[in-house]
Amino acid sequence: MMKHSIRLILQLLAFVCMLVIFAIGFQKTDTTVDEKNLDRVKQAIQKAALECYSTEGFYPEDVSYLKEHYGLYLQEDLYKVRYEYVGSNIMPETSVYRKGGN
Template sequence: MARFQYRKPNSSYRNLIISIVIFSCIIFCFFYGLNTVSSRTDAEALASLENAVQQGVTHCYAVEGVYPESLDYLKEHYGISYDPDKYYVDYRIEGANIMPDVTIIKKY
């Protein structure tokens, strides 16, 4: 009966290599997905800050009849808040009744 049975030799080394490769692929996919989600979140946070500042400027003009004189005025009276360690906000006034130029840059 033994002549009709074929038995594979144990190759624990090969199984170990396959397990390591599969585990490495899973870890790589996890960190790649985490990085992608993180970069999307950062982009959405930047867009949200830009939108909040523009809405604050527009709301101030609609309520008070003049554009805010500084970014600090928007922070104090219209609830604009952001992390100054994460974003640089450049707020430039061009005239009394001209909408200010607002540039927001993410710091790295």
Template sequence: MKKAFIQGPRRRHTGLLGAAALFLCMVILVVCGVNSMSRSTAEKRQQAAGQAIRRAAVQCYAIEGRYPRDLSYLQKNYGLLLDNDHFVYHYQPLGDNLMPQISVFYLPQEQ
């Protein structure tokens, strides 16, 4: 006697679960990709901010023969723009003729 194979609701649910799992994996991959790009962009902005400060300090040294004492001098006289909403800046002069220590730190945003 042959048994009839009946495709019932159980078979249909298996297909839906597989599609839902595939969709969930795709969403997770997209979210991870966006987060990775956001971190990369923030790091590039941080590096660009540090380079802008260094360029302004070197320009000041070339014109005036000394490095500036603080960042406000560079802002006032050399048009340096700082993003205080996203970064914290560390500027420590070491002397009139020595390049200052310059560090830029990303300020985590509160959600």
């Protein structure tokens, strides 16, 4: 009877450990996907800015110009963009953050 109880406890511990490992794995995967999405948005903004510079000879002062003239689409409900215009011939500093604190 005692051996059966110990075996059952060990099986339950093994099961709980597996659940914890899976939960950690899913969390890391979600974080990685989120980071890649932020990077894609940043790259899209930079690509549109570079296209503007190539075509018109200047970097735009704000992201709205890229939206209006270069078809840039941002999911503004998901992302906050910091677009720091430095000058017409200097690539703007761009940062993208997920709204909601992440």
